[in-house]
Amino acid sequence: MAKSDATSVNRRSDIISAAIEVFAEVGYYRATTLQVAERANISQPYVFRFFSTKEHLLLSALEVSWSRVVEAFRKVVETTSPELLEATLILEYENIQEKNRNEILLQMQAQTIREEAIQNTMQGGFKEVREMVLTAFREAGIEKPEERTMLFLARGVLCNVALVLNMPELMKG
DSSP states (O other), rough: OHHHHHHHHHHHHHHHHHHHHHHHHHOOTTTOOOHHHHTTTSSSSEEEEEEEHHHHHHHHHHHHHHHHHHHHHHHHHSSOOOOGGGHHHHHHHHHHHHHHHHHHHHHHHHHHHOOOHHHHHHHHHHHHHHHHHHHHHTTTTTTTTTHHHHHHHHHHHHHHHHHTOOOOOOOOO
């Protein structure tokens, strides 16, 4: 990769990281590309060099956040014994929440945005996670894998709500 290509990849990543922070802090609709540019220490036109619209920037940010979850879960699935799989996936999701709080806040917001492209990205992320977990549960011989997958996903959504509302007591069980 040429130096300018590597710089472009890094700048694109910096812009996405800044967008995740800004969108999580002030909300997608209130956030501006100028705020994102300022957070990334670049000019606003430079944001548009990589992302034609604010929605395109949001879609890229959501894809990054879903990729992080999928990759983390994939590693757990590939390296964890069947009897520890579900518990390890839960711990990994708690770890993702702790380390990438803004990405979770961004996903929570995106669930309420009605634009088709955003809905499609959110549906795609949930589907990919669901299929990975369901397949892993089936292969691990977990009883009632569909039900366990649904409960796993429901627990994740509840974890997100607890995070957003700052109500850790929702997770005490």
